[in-house]
Amino acid sequence: MFVCLCHGISDKKLRKLAIEEGISDMRAIRRCTALGSQCGKCVKQAKEILSEFQPEPLAKAS
Template structure:
């Protein structure tokens, strides 16, 4: 599903950046994509996705 409609950033892209690149915060996602640079409505949803995905990242490391 698209999280950022303004720039076409999907939940899959956010999860991919978190799991494969280790990006664990919205600031990091914004540096890799155009997320949140227009209307900003996607920031809350991005935080929720990261809150679900980041624990999985730490489970993989352990």
């Protein structure tokens, strides 16, 4: 599915970047793609996809 229609960026492309390049935040995605640079409607969905690759916060020891 396309996340960014303006630039033709798919969810597969975002997941591939996250897995292969270790990219898991919007700042890094914007450095290597044009995602979010035109209409901006894709940013929310892109953040949701990238959140799958965020490290889990460490639980505090009691």
